[in-house]
Amino acid sequence: MRVPFTLLLLLILQSCLAQDKKAVLEDPEISPQIYGSYDSLATAIRDKTIVPNDCKAGKVFVKFLVDINGQVKDPVIAKGLCDKANETALDIVKTIKFIPGKQKDKPIESQRVIPITFRKE
Amino acid sequence: MRLKNTSQWLIMMIAFFIFSCQSQDDTLIEKDISVSEVQSLYQHLNTTQSNGRQTSDLEILWDEARYKDVSTGDALVFPVQTSTEKYVRLQGTTTAYPLENQAQAFAYRSDDGSLLLDYVQMIPTAQTESFTGYVSVSDWNGDPKHLFHYENGLFIGQPNNGRSEDLYCYWIDTQTCTVVTSGGFDYAECETSSTLHCHTIDIPPTIAPGDFGDPSGGGGPGSGSGSTELCPHPTIAGQFISCEAEQIDDQVLKDILKCHDLNNDQYIALANTIKQYTEKCGNKKTYDYLKANSVKLCFDMSSSLNAGGYNYGTQTISFNGTIKDEVFAEEFFHAYQDRYYGGLGQYTNTGRVNIEFEAKFYYDLTHGGVCCETFKRSDMFLEYFLWLTDITDDFTTFPTWDDMKDKYFYFVDQFKIDQPAYDFPTDPNLKPNALFNALNNC
Numbered sequence: 001m002r003v004p005f006t007l008l009l010l011l012i013l014q015s016c017l018a019q020d021k022k023a024v025l026e027d028p029e030i031s032p033q034i035y036g037s038y039d040s041l042a043t044a045i046r047d048k049t050i051v052p053n054d055c056k057a058g059k060v061f062v063k064f065l066v067d068i069n070g071q072v073k074d075p076v077i078a079k080g081l082c083d084k085a086n087e088t089a090l091d092i093v094k095t096i097k098f099i100p101g102k103q104k105d106k107p108i109e110s111q112r113v114i115p116i117t118f119r120k121e
Numbered sequence: 122m123r124l125k126n127t128s129q130w131l132i133m134m135i136a137f138f139i140f141s142c143q144s145q146d147d148t149l150i151e152k153d154i155s156v157s158e159v160q161s162l163y164q165h166l167n168t169t170q171s172n173g174r175q176t177s178d179l180e181i182l183w184d185e186a187r188y189k190d191v192s193t194g195d196a197l198v199f200p201v202q203t204s205t206e207k208y209v210r211l212q213g214t215t216t217a218y219p220l221e222n223q224a225q226a227f228a229y230r231s232d233d234g235s236l237l238l239d240y241v242q243m244i245p246t247a248q249t250e251s252f253t254g255y256v257s258v259s260d261w262n263g264d265p266k267h268l269f270h271y272e273n274g275l276f277i278g279q280p281n282n283g284r285s286e287d288l289y290c291y292w293i294d295t296q297t298c299t300v301v302t303s304g305g306f307d308y309a310e311c312e313t314s315s316t317l318h319c320h321t322i323d324i325p326p327t328i329a330p331g332d333f334g335d336p337s338g339g340g341g342p343g344s345g346s347g348s349t350e351l352c353p354h355p356t357i358a359g360q361f362i363s364c365e366a367e368q369i370d371d372q373v374l375k376d377i378l379k380c381h382d383l384n385n386d387q388y389i390a391l392a393n394t395i396k397q398y399t400e401k402c403g404n405k406k407t408y409d410y411l412k413a414n415s416v417k418l419c420f421d422m423s424s425s426l427n428a429g430g431y432n433y434g435t436q437t438i439s440f441n442g443t444i445k446d447e448v449f450a451e452e453f454f455h456a457y458q459d460r461y462y463g464g465l466g467q468y469t470n471t472g473r474v475n476i477e478f479e480a481k482f483y484y485d486l487t488h489g490g491v492c493c494e495t496f497k498r499s500d501m502f503l504e505y506f507l508w509l510t511d512i513t514d515d516f517t518t519f520p521t522w523d524d525m526k527d528k529y530f531y532f533v534d535q536f537k538i539d540q541p542a543y544d545f546p547t548d549p550n551l552k553p554n555a556l557f558n559a560l561n562n563c
Contacts (some may be wrong), residue, residue, distance in 0.1 A: 015338045022469050023434035025477065026540040030428040031447055031494060035303035035310070038491060044305030059515055061490055063503060078503060079510055097303035099310070101497070104427055111502045115516070117488035 029103040032066035032110050034096060042117065045092050051118040055082035059115040060089035068107035070098040078113050089116040152195045153234065156186050159197055159228040162236050168202065179203055179240075185553040196229035201240075204294040211246055217294055218245045227258075239266065242318075244291045249273040257318070265319070290319040300339075340527070373399060379417035379436070390444045391420060391546070398450060399523050402563035403487050403519075407457040410558075416460050431455035433465040433533045445496065447484065461555040472548035478533045479553040483508060486560070490516040495532070499539040505532055517561040520554060529553070 006039035034041065051057055064075035075093045080086040093114065160183060182200045189196045201224050208217035209224075223243040231237055251274025258267040300312040360558055370490040371392035382390060399405045411418075416436070423430070423439040430439050431447035432457045436459070438452040459465045468476050471493040481494040492509065496502040508528055512520035530549060539543045 023466070024430045024432045024439075024451075025450060025465070026426055026430040026542075027428040027451055027542065029497075030445065031497070033445070035301050035308040036306055039304055041304040042326070059427075059490060061508070061510070078517070079504055092304065095304055097301050102428070110497045113490065113492040113506050119399075
């Protein structure tokens with residue numbers, strides 16, 4: 001009877017360990033992070049984000065890929081305002097540098113959207 | 122008088138060179154040790170030894186060599202400098218001291234006449250008028266040789282004459298910064314790495330934790346400033362910052378804290394992260410909810426995690442190395458869900474994806490259009506994002522269940538495809554009620 005008892009103990013132990021691991025809700029990766037903050041970005045681009053008269057104020061949402069070096073790739077307008085504002089938003093986003101997303105400490109490519117807010121003068 | 126052994130004269134020698142004034146008579150006509158001789162030894166050591174100083178970024182300042190007179194003859198002391206910012210701190214303490222002026226290379230002849238090159242590292246433990254702390258001597262390959270203890274300039278002893286062989290260690294923290302231009306501003310990107318150096322010795326006499334002393338005295342960088350507005354930096358000894366900035370408001374952390382295994386820097390970072398987190402309406406409600414229900418959490422670091430995690434078995438939030446805002450936000454929301462739903466143990470399998478999706482969905486809804494934590498790679502990314510803009514009127518309002526009910530579970534299922542780590546059975550009845558509770562009236 002000794003062997004089955006030992007096996008039983010091992011199974012209980014294994015089950016406890018598995019349960020303990022299951023009790024952890026884990027985030028599998030870290031998202032890309034902008035250098036500074038979105039507030040500092042808003043301050044830096046304040047003079048560039050005034051909409052022309054024929055365009056309403058609001059947000060242009062730019063979608064892009066953050067590559068493993070933190071560079072913005074393939075920016076496109078996810079939801080825009082007018083051509084001029086969209087164009088400006090794309091130009092701004094191209095100058096932004098990110099800390100790339102990471103999975104198991106290795107940089108990975110991630111999609112991202114950020115809003116660029118435009119206002120009337 | 123000739124001292125009995127190398128250890129004894131080293132004590133005297135090191136005490137001498139640490140505490141003697143800088144002006145030395147270097148004009149002796151003939152020396153029994155030369156700079157070029159030491160340079161040859163240095164080259165030899167660097168090519169024949171696989172470990173040690175040659176692999177670090179230490180640079181010996183050959184031109185600034187100074188002669189010292191020791192029992193076995195002349196010795197040469199060389200300042201060293203590093204290309205990166207380095208700090209030294211005793212293990213078990215949180216006070217770090219700038220490495221600059223705290224390390225030297227020391228060349229001398231042994232009793233048998235052979236030339237030796239040692240690395241001398243001062244490890245301050247308090248800021249006093251004269252040196253207080255330990256002086257570690259190791260050979261150029263990094264092997265420890267001696268450790269000396271000083272209190273305000275007085276030699277106390279060698280803490281290796283005792284009863285057992287315990288490790289006595291100090292850390293060298295290296296901070297490397299590069300400047301990155303992003304969105305019109307320059308940012309310093311800094312990374313800190315640490316290396317541990319140990320002596321196998323007896324535990325030394327009781328060491329008081331780092332005492333910053335009075336910034337207006339004690340010979341620190343603040344000396345003579347006369348300013349009453351400066352306070353010691355909370356973690357870097359010898360550096361002073363605005364007293365206002367030094368105030369650490371950790372009450373928000375204390376109110377929900379059960380235990381932690383964080384160092385001083387991490388503790389401060391966590392307190393600041395929570396403070397910033399609670400500035401948003403929904404976040405504050407999750408925090409207040411836990412506080413009102415007397416929920417206390419533990420915080421620690423776990424290198425086995427990718428980013429962070431919440432253990433509902435132990436109510437512990439863990440980070441992998443760095444405390445990042447979005448990692449804290451997600452794990453804290455899980456702690457809130459744990460309480461709100463009456464224990465997350467019921468969602469170990471079925472419903473687990475609902476819990477994970479709700480936490481990320483909450484994050485996406487509350488960041489004004491900076492998106493998305495939920496989808497990152499699949500084609501679903503844009504469809505999900507545009508759905509968010511619809512149900513939030515471009516992130517100006519928070520949605521109701523009626524706004525989202527047509528597509529909510531559709532995106533929960535798509536989420537499993539984008540992030541297979543969350544591939545658990547969906548609970549079709551588990552609506553994001555914790556989210557609604559947090560965003561109600563926000």
